Amino acid sequence: MKIYCAKDYEQASRITANILAAQIILKPDCVLGLATGSTPIGAYENLIKRYEAGDLDFSSVHSINLDEYRGLTPSNSQSYRYFMNTHLFDHVNIDKKNTFVPDGLEEDKEKACQDYDEIIRSHGGIDLQLLGLGHNGHIGFNEPGDSFAKTTHCVTLAESTVAANARFFASASEVPKEAYTMGIQSIMQAKKILVMVCGKDKKKIVQKAFYGSITPQVPASVLQLHPDVILVGDEAALM
Numbered sequence: 001m002k003i004y005c006a007k008d009y010e011q012a013s014r015i016t017a018n019i020l021a022a023q024i025i026l027k028p029d030c031v032l033g034l035a036t037g038s039t040p041i042g043a044y045e046n047l048i049k050r051y052e053a054g055d056l057d058f059s060s061v062h063s064i065n066l067d068e069y070r071g072l073t074p075s076n077s078q079s080y081r082y083f084m085n086t087h088l089f090d091h092v093n094i095d096k097k098n099t100f101v102p103d104g105l106e107e108d109k110e111k112a113c114q115d116y117d118e119i120i121r122s123h124g125g126i127d128l129q130l131l132g133l134g135h136n137g138h139i140g141f142n143e144p145g146d147s148f149a150k151t152t153h154c155v156t157l158a159e160s161t162v163a164a165n166a167r168f169f170a171s172a173s174e175v176p177k178e179a180y181t182m183g184i185q186s187i188m189q190a191k192k193i194l195v196m197v198c199g200k201d202k203k204k205i206v207q208k209a210f211y212g213s214i215t216p217q218v219p220a221s222v223l224q225l226h227p228d229v230i231l232v233g234d235e236a237a238l239m
């Protein structure tokens with residue numbers, strides 16, 4: 001695992017954007033695995049700046065997001081599709097037809113999951129997967145459990161995740177209780193994984209996930225088995 005310890009969130013965002021940009025420059029038709037949440041927002045802002053400066057071209061890039069709340073429309077400001085559009089896709093020359101987020105409106109859970117796995121498969125997998133890290137060690141919405149869920153599945157969100165995400169909703173009761181998420185196997189099959197973690201509230205889980213035992217109780221711990229992981233964080237999370 002390569003570790004880049006930045007002095008603060010702004011620098012960590014620039015480093016994360018550098019790595020994503022390098023991937024796009026080296027392979028213009030790459031498949032990026034993208035994440036939502038508060039952590040990658042600064043990296044996406046940096047990518048937009050580089051696009052505006054003429055240094056990045058997203059026209060052949062494909063993206064496959066990790067997860068989506070079940071039951072939210074793409075136009076709902078809390079849906080992850082809306083997040084991706086407003087934080088990145090609307091500001092760069094990516095073709096939205098080449099951007100994928102699980103279909104939160106598909107009521108047939110099995111179909112939603114199979115369709116998404118087929119999207120990942122038909123793209124030949126993911127070149128670079130960006131991940132954030134949940135306080136309980138979740139990646140995507142793969143919550144702590146007794147086994148690692150392999151493929152895309154529908155999850156009931158852990159209470160702590162609902163509580164953490166309540167900051168984006170009017171109240172905790174409005175946070176959807178279910179989500180579709182890419183599975184651990186699909187994440188682990190990405191050629192390269194880029195984890196961004198910032199803030200002192202993530203320090204404990206960083207220790208557990210990257211230096212503790214590998215267990216489905218800490219889903220991110222499985223990343224220790226991946227041959228090409230880059231961890232970018234600020235001093236508060238990493239030191």
Ligand code: F6R
Pocket residue numbers: 034035036037038039040066067131132133134135138139140141
């Ligand atoms: C989002 C996602 C989640 C977040 C995690 C950390 O697509 O998959 O696993 O990465 O909940 O969220 P933040 O960045 O808000 O701390």
